[in-house]
Amino acid sequence: MNYTTQMDAARKGLVTKEMEAVARKEGMDIEILRERVATGKIAIPANKNHHSLDAEGIGEGLRTKINVNLGISKDCPNIEVELDKVRTALEMKAEAIMDLSSFGKTEEFRKSLIEMSPAMIGTVPIYDAVGFYDKELQDITAQEFIDVVEKHAKEGVDFVTIHAGMNQETAAVFKRNPRLTNIVSRGGSLLYAWMELNKKENPFYQYYDQLLEICEKYDVTISLGDACRPGSIHDATDASQIKELMVLGELTLRAWEKNVQVMIEGPGHMAIDEIAANMVLEKKLCHGAPFYVLGPIVTDIAPGYDHITSAIGGAIAASHGADFLCYVTPAEHLRLPTLEDMKEGIIASKIAAHAGDIAKKVPGARKWDNEMSRARQQLNWEKMFELAIDPEKARRYREESKPEHDDSCTMCGKMCSMRNMNKIMEGKNINILREDD
Amino acid sequence: MNYTTQMDAARKGLVTKEMEAVARKEGMDIEILRERVATGKIAIPANKNHHSLDAEGIGEGLRTKINVNLGISKDCPNIEVELDKVRTALEMKAEAIMDLSSFGKTEEFRKSLIEMSPAMIGTVPIYDAVGFYDKELQDITAQEFIDVVEKHAKEGVDFVTIHAGMNQETAAVFKRNPRLTNIVSRGGSLLYAWMELNKKENPFYQYYDQLLEICEKYDVTISLGDACRPGSIHDATDASQIKELMVLGELTLRAWEKNVQVMIEGPGHMAIDEIAANMVLEKKLCHGAPFYVLGPIVTDIAPGYDHITSAIGGAIAASHGADFLCYVTPAEHLRLPTLEDMKEGIIASKIAAHAGDIAKKVPGARKWDNEMSRARQQLNWEKMFELAIDPEKARRYREESKPEHDDSCTMCGKMCSMRNMNKIMEGKNINILREDD
Known part of the structure; x- marks a missing residue:
């Protein structure tokens, strides 16, 4: 190797494999990264x-x-x-x-x-x-x-x-x-x-x-x-x-x-x-x-x-x-x-x-949140679990407390705002008392 | 009562027993409180x-x-x-x-x-x-x-x-x-x-x-x-x-x-x-x-x-x-x-x-923290438990993991900074290897 440290390499204008790995994982331009390491x-x-x-x-x-x-x-x-x-x-x-x-x-x-x-x-x-x-x-x-x-x-x-x-x-x-x-x-x-x-x-x-x-x-x-x-x-x-x-x-x-x-x-x-x-x-x-x-x-x-x-x-x-x-x-x-x-x-x-x-507006940071929120709006529970920071706990919490209606959870039952807003925005009526969907 | 609501009372210059209770608990001047309710x-x-x-x-x-x-x-x-x-x-x-x-x-x-x-x-x-x-x-x-x-x-x-x-x-x-x-x-x-x-x-x-x-x-x-x-x-x-x-x-x-x-x-x-x-x-x-x-x-x-x-x-x-x-x-x-x-x-x-x-500098808010920190500096565990936001959990955590030395906890053992700083500031030596205090 013709450099001592990552900083030495960066200062010599060299891109190390470690810099490449970091730039790739972070989606950062390699030259910006090299400059900041330097x-x-x-x-x-x-x-x-x-x-x-x-x-x-x-x-x-x-x-x-x-x-x-x-x-x-x-x-x-x-x-x-x-x-x-x-x-x-x-x-x-x-x-x-x-x-x-x-x-x-x-x-x-x-x-x-x-x-x-x-x-x-x-x-x-x-x-x-x-x-x-x-x-x-x-x-x-x-x-x-x-x-x-x-x-x-x-x-x-x-x-x-x-x-x-x-x-x-x-x-x-x-x-x-x-x-x-x-x-x-x-x-x-x-x-x-x-x-x-x-x-x-x-x-x-x-x-x-x-x-x-x-x-x-x-x-x-x-x-x-x-x-x-x-x-x-x-x-x-x-x-x-x-x-x-x-x-x-x-x-x-x-x-x-x-x-x-x-x-x-x-x-x-x-x-x-x-x-x-x-x-x-x-x-x-x-x-x-x-x-x-x-x-x-x-x-x-x-x-x-x-x-x-x-x-x-x-x-x-x-x-x-x-x-x-x-x-x-x-x-x-x-x-x-x-x-x-x-x-x-x-x-x-x-x-x-x-x-x-x-x-601090790290590029792409909100993507994870937006995917979770989309899954919530769609009441897509499997997707929510998959995206959760701790899928096991999220799944366990829901499974320990089964709701009256599969779509919703026990927090709001049929008063679930996601469920009701989806219906209303599709021009449907909503039912809270009736047993049918 | 010659007022309808707390706000009505405050606007009429009246001090209700509720205002008195709040002023006492918060240590706020009653006139300031009344003015803010008004x-x-x-x-x-x-x-x-x-x-x-x-x-x-x-x-x-x-x-x-x-x-x-x-x-x-x-x-x-x-x-x-x-x-x-x-x-x-x-x-x-x-x-x-x-x-x-x-x-x-x-x-x-x-x-x-x-x-x-x-x-x-x-x-x-x-x-x-x-x-x-x-x-x-x-x-x-x-x-x-x-x-x-x-x-x-x-x-x-x-x-x-x-x-x-x-x-x-x-x-x-x-x-x-x-x-x-x-x-x-x-x-x-x-x-x-x-x-x-x-x-x-x-x-x-x-x-x-x-x-x-x-x-x-x-x-x-x-x-x-x-x-x-x-x-x-x-x-x-x-x-x-x-x-x-x-x-x-x-x-x-x-x-x-x-x-x-x-x-x-x-x-x-x-x-x-x-x-x-x-x-x-x-x-x-x-x-x-x-x-x-x-x-x-x-x-x-x-x-x-x-x-x-x-x-x-x-x-x-x-x-x-x-x-x-x-x-x-x-x-x-x-x-x-x-x-x-x-x-x-x-x-x-x-x-x-x-x-x-x-x-937000609510008067007296730091007092609780300062008392806890004083208890920590003194390694006064009973006082720490008493002051903890959840005394039961704090006590249980420590009791589930008994330290080698009563003063300290298992986190640092005899390398406990509180213990060692107290000794040094009293002009004493410190021992980490020796079994005696």
Whole structure:
């Protein structure tokens, strides 16, 4: 290959097979796509060692993508349970899977995942560091942190979350501006703890150039993590969050200088009226880099229903330019998600992404809706099931409650507006009491 | 009493006990409230014959309220099943219940409902007409339609949905502007059918003054129905919908002339990027009358999950000024909701309403969130459960998945950011591998 990364290829005027795949799937002109990859507005996370990948693009003008989190941990070390989740996530067409494994045979799990997954794979290497080195956090060296990233890169991980924006400057702003929920990013809090315990700069910030070399070599996309992601609507859009975002903007340009692709991670808990402003801020401060949001969760009071609070926030964020949604499940804030939790989270995220795509006018986004609405007008139930985001649930719901009349459903019975309007518009009378049709 | 309706009282400078109750619950200055009731910006649906009512206000500056639909029908004629739903809706603090009964012992059910319910009660009298008169739709006379409204008014119904905006002018606009899903409002389609079959004007439009006399007498709030509520995102914000809204604006002023309180009903299926504009349109064309929306459902493709599609739309609508959300359950478009469906619908609507209240800066709305976030920061699980919108589910989720360490949950285990940040900020070290605390 006469290029290093997708960005390098795009800048050299080359069209890669990954770009071709993305352009075809999205119906985007290949030259527009190439230009956006060249300028960093679109990322195509595609590690050279991820051979089973079916590449997807993330960024301006493309469909909003979703990510599913899973992985083994001390509380759930069973690889098979997590591989079941992987299979389901793939069946449900999640475009990305983040392996957040933090304990046990993480390498074995990660390798299986990469081998079997056409979806892009992300990791947060710092989660893996403690277990991999079998050392307490404080004792891990800066170089060891970097080495874990290289290990993941070699294995074929497509994007890595790196909290390089939590540097000493950001930490100082955080200390001067008290928060209700401090630092809730898991990786961010671990790094902050390491920095405090060792009185040193964030290793990912200090050795960022070394990190870029690794990412360039394997074409790993850096997903710049937001350690100061707000953990409560109270803390949203505060000095710490915005300070870190400014650092991420600087790190974005440094990555792009080395042809390394970048995504920016974002909130978090955030009131609805702050979301649009945050999308503008990210796109400006980070120079148009794709925005990958976790939520936003629009109220703190609904543990057990955070797939809904985040579907609200995610849909609004996507409408205003977010490119990539991390799913949130009903288990958020309470426990590791089960397979069922995961399914609910995926559906909610897909709804948010699609609703966002309609609003941001992704070409063709409304086609699906129009087909469904046509099927409804025609009372074509089989077609409705086929088009439903979850055909099994839609079918089951109707079958559990059989209507008096085959055409209609039990909601309105013979008062069904579709049924009656069709009759009236054909010049027929309508009957509600009579048993005949 | 020396006044007819709440609006009449407010205009005479009188403070009713209902206004006092609303002002106290909302923490709103009583004079501001009275002024808004006088000008129609706030409605307090409170039929003089609804003796068990605990009055709530709907409108500018107040918390967003939610409504639960239920009722007996040919497919579910069991009064006890529906009364169970009523009890649950009341326990879950729904502020309004609409009895959409369309078949069977509707009077018996309605009377029980009014007697037991501190929540305001709404009906759509036209649903009751066919069964009450035991006549096919076409054969019901204009006066009979009005008489059903009077019957409901006498019995103590607080607000009635009246599709008076679907007049011959609106019908003509509808005919000239084809829609994908025509008229999906059940009451609206029945009225349109009646008008077409009888070649007559909408009885509620033609005899609107008579209707106003009834509403004034009992202080029934008119909820002006939107027959042209879009049934697909394709049909949203179209000529029919806006034409009808203009008629509703005229009818609003006519009602206010008679001191009759008004709410305006609204969409429906609608893409996210159209919602804000629709809120502006309603508030302008209908002179600041409270807006009562059904959804909006932001994509058509998710039958089985329309509590989520409508939570997205409802939260956005509320953020931009909608005052009252009609709940939507997972059963929407598929069947009558079960008790479980109803619960899911109520929670989703309450989330949307609360998220909207935060965004539209209803005083005190953030307090609940801040208390939850403080409990999270302190890892005070009992407090979190107590504050959760559904304490039972939150507790069950955590208990089904016990963590290795009591403080944390299985999501992050000892990598819990709350746990580790609390330690670091107290100057302590953190341990992830070691078994001791």
